[in-house]
Amino acid sequence: MPIKTKRWCVPAEPDDGFRVLVCRYRPRGLPKAKETWNVWISDLAPSPDLFDAFYGKGRTPITLDVYRERYLQEMQAQREHISALADRVDKGETVTLLCSKDCILEQICHRTLLAQLIEAARRSRAPGVPTPP
Structure with missing residues (x-):
C-alpha cells in the first residue's frame, strides 16, 4: 500500500486510509x-527553530539542502513514530501525510521527506522478520 501526501484541506478520498496531520501547530x-x-503527530513536523531558519525569520x-539535512537529523528522535507508520504500510494500510493548507510546494515539503523516511524504514527491515502486531 502507498504512502500519500496532501494538504490537510484537500478533501479526504476513500483510498486515503490513515490520515496523519504532520504540522507543528493545529x-x-x-x-x-x-x-x-x-491523528495529529506534531513531532513529525520541523521544529519551530528549523521552520524559522528556512523562512529567514x-x-x-537557510538553503533547501541545509533544511533537508536538519529535518532528517531532527527525525532521528522520531524513529518510533516513523516505524509505527511503516508498520501500518507493511500491513497493507495506506497512510496519507497531511501538511498545512499553505504548503503548496509538495516537492520541498517535509511531508515528502517524511514519506521517504517511512519508505526507508520499511526497506531497512530484514527480509523474513515479521513486523510487530
Missing part, C-alpha cells in the same frame, strides 16, 4: 468536528 479556527485527519534563510 490549524487555527478549525472546529474539531471538521478535522480531516485520524530574523536572519538569512
